[in-house]
Amino acid sequence: xxxxxxxGINDMKITLAQDEDSCGRxxxxxxxxxxxxxxxxxxxxxALKTERWAIDQDDLSLFxxxxxxxxxxxKGSIFKEEEKENG
Numbered sequence: 001x002x003x004x005x006x007x008g009i010n011d012m013k014i015t016l017a018q019d020e021d022s023c024g025r026x027x028x029x030x031x032x033x034x035x036x037x038x039x040x041x042x043x044x045x046x047a048l049k050t051e052r053w054a055i056d057q058d059d060l061s062l063f064x065x066x067x068x069x070x071x072x073x074x075k076g077s078i079f080k081e082e083e084k085e086n087g
Contacts, residue, residue: 009073012037016062021054028052035066037073044073 016033024031034049046066055062 009037010039012073016053018053020052024054025052037070039073044070046070 014035014037016035018031020028020030031053032050033053036047036049037044038047039045
């Protein structure tokens with residue numbers, strides 16, 4: 001994604017969805033997790049919003065990836081290559 005010079009990211013939202021787990025809610029077919037990356041001036045943090053999101057040991061890498069993304073947003077390096085190309 002190329003951002004015009006002088007434009008920055010203050011907030012970003014990712015919505016994840018998965019099938020309802022076997023111990024989940026009756027009548028629900030899926031689970032939704034909203035992850036909002038926000039910056040109130042002191043650096044990015046993330047807020048999680050869900051009614052239910054079940055994970056097992058293998059899914060913990062998702063949260064590491066979200067943490068890594070938050071760190072990259074703080075450093076401004078997610079869009080660094082595009083900014084260099086745009087001059």
